[in-house]
Amino acid sequence: MADSLMLVNVLEDAEARVAVVEDGKLQEFYFERPNDDNIVGNIYKGRVVNVKSNIEAAFVDFGYKRHGFLHGSDIKPSVARKAVGRGDDKRGIKSVKKAVKKGDSFLVQVTKEGIDDKGPALTTYLSLPGRHLVLMPEMNLRGVSKRIDDPEERSRIKKIIHNLKVPENAGVIARTAAEKRSERELQRDLKYLSRLWNTIKKRAEKAGDASLLYQESDQVIRVIRDVFNESIRHIHVDNEDVFRRVKDFLRDVMPHHVRKVKLYKEDEPIFHKYGVEEQLNQMHGRTVGLSSGGSIVLEQTEALVAIDVNSGQFKGKGSAEKTALEINKEAALEIARQIRLRDMGGLVIIDFIDMDNKDYRKELEKVLSDMLAKDKARFQVLPMSDFGIVQLTRQRRRKSLRQSTYTRCPDCKGTGQLKTPETLSLELFRDIKSGVQKKSVTAVEVTVPPTVADHLNNAMRSKIEETERESKKCIVIRVDPNLSPAETNVRYKKS
Numbered sequence: 001m002a003d004s005l006m007l008v009n010v011l012e013d014a015e016a017r018v019a020v021v022e023d024g025k026l027q028e029f030y031f032e033r034p035n036d037d038n039i040v041g042n043i044y045k046g047r048v049v050n051v052k053s054n055i056e057a058a059f060v061d062f063g064y065k066r067h068g069f070l071h072g073s074d075i076k077p078s079v080a081r082k083a084v085g086r087g088d089d090k091r092g093i094k095s096v097k098k099a100v101k102k103g104d105s106f107l108v109q110v111t112k113e114g115i116d117d118k119g120p121a122l123t124t125y126l127s128l129p130g131r132h133l134v135l136m137p138e139m140n141l142r143g144v145s146k147r148i149d150d151p152e153e154r155s156r157i158k159k160i161i162h163n164l165k166v167p168e169n170a171g172v173i174a175r176t177a178a179e180k181r182s183e184r185e186l187q188r189d190l191k192y193l194s195r196l197w198n199t200i201k202k203r204a205e206k207a208g209d210a211s212l213l214y215q216e217s218d219q220v221i222r223v224i225r226d227v228f229n230e231s232i233r234h235i236h237v238d239n240e241d242v243f244r245r246v247k248d249f250l251r252d253v254m255p256h257h258v259r260k261v262k263l264y265k266e267d268e269p270i271f272h273k274y275g276v277e278e279q280l281n282q283m284h285g286r287t288v289g290l291s292s293g294g295s296i297v298l299e300q301t302e303a304l305v306a307i308d309v310n311s312g313q314f315k316g317k318g319s320a321e322k323t324a325l326e327i328n329k330e331a332a333l334e335i336a337r338q339i340r341l342r343d344m345g346g347l348v349i350i351d352f353i354d355m356d357n358k359d360y361r362k363e364l365e366k367v368l369s370d371m372l373a374k375d376k377a378r379f380q381v382l383p384m385s386d387f388g389i390v391q392l393t394r395q396r397r398r399k400s401l402r403q404s405t406y407t408r409c410p411d412c413k414g415t416g417q418l419k420t421p422e423t424l425s426l427e428l429f430r431d432i433k434s435g436v437q438k439k440s441v442t443a444v445e446v447t448v449p450p451t452v453a454d455h456l457n458n459a460m461r462s463k464i465e466e467t468e469r470e471s472k473k474c475i476v477i478r479v480d481p482n483l484s485p486a487e488t489n490v491r492y493k494k495s
Helices: 151-163 183-206 219-227 240-253 255-260 276-283 320-342 358-372 401-405 421-436 450-457 461-471
Strands: 004-011 015-022 025-032 043-052 057-061 068-071 105-112 121-123 133-137 142-144 170-174 211-214 232-237 261-263 287-289 295-300 304-310 346-351 379-381 389-394 441-448 474-479 489-494
Touching (some): 004 219, 004 240, 015 219, 025 276, 043 068, 068 105, 133 183, 142 151, 151 170, 170 183, 183 211, 183 240, 219 240, 232 240, 240 261, 295 320, 320 358, 358 379, 358 389, 421 450, 441 450, 450 474
Parallel strands (some): 142 170, 232 261, 304 346, 441 474
Antiparallel strands (some): 004 015, 015 025, 043 057, 043 211, 105 121, 133 170, 287 295, 295 304, 346 389, 379 389, 441 489
């Protein structure tokens, strides 16, 4: 079994970071800041403010700065005004216009953060996650996580689930963490979730519209609840208050693991001690090197993530096909890890090195799928195309790590490129020519950064002087070293 550690680094009132390290290599990373809008999983009493039949969705005011987006597939029949028709099923309704009206209020849960201009995604299918179970209010179902694939274990858990005292008109799903857990442990988890649901219902009866009824646990507790497993040898926490909270949480849900929690007291920062800080710095890069000499290049856009696999300096033995397979397999392992660490969501396109051998392709697909199976987020993978392309979708709930830690460059507007001084000078010259042709303009004053000023005053000096003579108007070029390389200003003086 791999030697795994969970490391918790807390900078009071600024940031909480959690890392899972396996044999010294970073495998999971989560962080949260107090000023972040961490609303995924929260339950609110919302009010419909608009219904759009052309997109089969409603917009809901739930007390947030932007209205939430509620698609018809996320409106359960019990919420709908009219009886469920034949076109509707247990997972949503088809005609939003008939189901809800402006002013209707009901409970909603946030499933996805709003990104850019998009508002948060909502659902009326509520779920309350515990350590081993998920309680589904008003959903008459009982099931077991698909990630538990051992037939005997699935059968054992199904029997336990069937015997649990589930609240009336509620369903329950056994999480992956329920594997090898006793009936007593699952019943204790269900008891806690039942109490929580009763509290939410009581709050809803008294609350007005657009009110918060349930808030998800903080980042550290949430990660321990969802990620902690038997393979993690210790949980090291470098903050005393958080250390106590973690112990209290484990004492309630996993008392036999309380001894694994250790307070980190060394002078060297915890993430530096275990090599996490260095790995995080490397993780923000566009290119990730592979031990074989190959590399992967990751490009993230608003709509998708594009990943390219390069052979680089790989000098493996054997045929070109065998070499391509070895690089691709190593790349697949690292790609799955990077997607998870960077929390990339939506559509992902991977361009592997071409392989004609169908058996090699299937082998690569299995390696990628097995590695992706470690991910907590839901994903779907399509077979490799004839061009060596693999398409997959990964559940997006929050902003990716890059979107959370970086802001768009005001100079390049996110393109990563700037216009050359020559290009900017030519654009300015066209503006100057346009300005001096206007009768009301008596002079043109241009303020530019030093690099652009050099080009205007040297390479384009003769053209500017010629324009001055022909127009009989003054053209002034001012240098401002405080301007960014792409920033220019043209001022037309008028009579």
